[in-house]
Amino acid sequence: MEAKVSSFEDIFSQENKLQVPIFQRSYVWKKEHWEKLFDDLLSAYKTDTAPFLGSIILKRSDGNANYCNIIDGQQRLTSLSLLLKAIVDVLDEKINKTRFLKCLYQPNDKTKTKISHSYANSANYKEVLQTRYKQDTNKIQTRYKQDTNKIQTRYKQDTNKIQTR
Numbered sequence: 001m002e003a004k005v006s007s008f009e010d011i012f013s014q015e016n017k018l019q020v021p022i023f024q025r026s027y028v029w030k031k032e033h034w035e036k037l038f039d040d041l042l043s044a045y046k047t048d049t050a051p052f053l054g055s056i057i058l059k060r061s062d063g064n065a066n067y068c069n070i071i072d073g074q075q076r077l078t079s080l081s082l083l084l085k086a087i088v089d090v091l092d093e094k095i096n097k098t099r100f101l102k103c104l105y106q107p108n109d110k111t112k113t114k115i116s117h118s119y120a121n122s123a124n125y126k127e128v129l130q131t132r133y134k135q136d137t138n139k140i141q142t143r144y145k146q147d148t149n150k151i152q153t154r155y156k157q158d159t160n161k162i163q164t165r
Contacts, residue, residue: 008080011056012103016066018058018115020074026120027154029075034154037079038161053080070115078125079154081115085129086158104129128155 011018044051056073070077081104088100106112110130117125 006056007050008053008077009099009103011058011077012081012114014066015058015068015114016106017068017112018077019061019067019069020078020115020117020121021069021071022118024070024074024118027075027078027117027125029079029154031157033075034079034157037076038083038158041083077115078117078121081113082128082154083158086155086161090159 006014041051053076054073056077057071058068058073059071061067061069084100084103088097088104091097091100101110104114106114113126113129115125116122
């Protein structure tokens with residue numbers, strides 16, 4: 001076992017796939033968790049310091065290069081990836097998004113997300129990461145009116161918050 005300090009970008013750029021094992025709980029973060037994470041990130045940005053995101057425990061899958069199971073940190077990694085997706089979607093089209101996209105999708109395939117969720121969250125997570133906010137606004141707004149899913153809600157709140165900052 002090896003322990004080391006890594007950034008969100010390090011984790012996502014070094015691993016091709018992060019699997020949420022079936023025994024992990026569903027995505028359950030609530031607004032107060034999201035607000036604290038967002039405020040911590042904003043504070044770190046304003047003070048030009050690296051945010052502390054807590055421990056993330058990954059277990060390398062035997063025989064698979066760059067493939068890990070998420071043992072601890074699934075809620076934070078999912079929240080950070082949804083926030084990153086919201087940032088990508090509201091960025092000006094002229095800005096190069098390659099660095100951000102490599103943290104969200106497997107190499108050379110934008111249809112395969114870096115994080116693979118278990119059955120309970122898989123479809124909603126993939127839908128958010130494969131929907132382009134600016135071009136599918138009506139679809140997303142209709143979906144949010146009908147869906148109380150936490151992943152969908154998280155993404156919508158991130159997008160709205162970024163647009164107002």
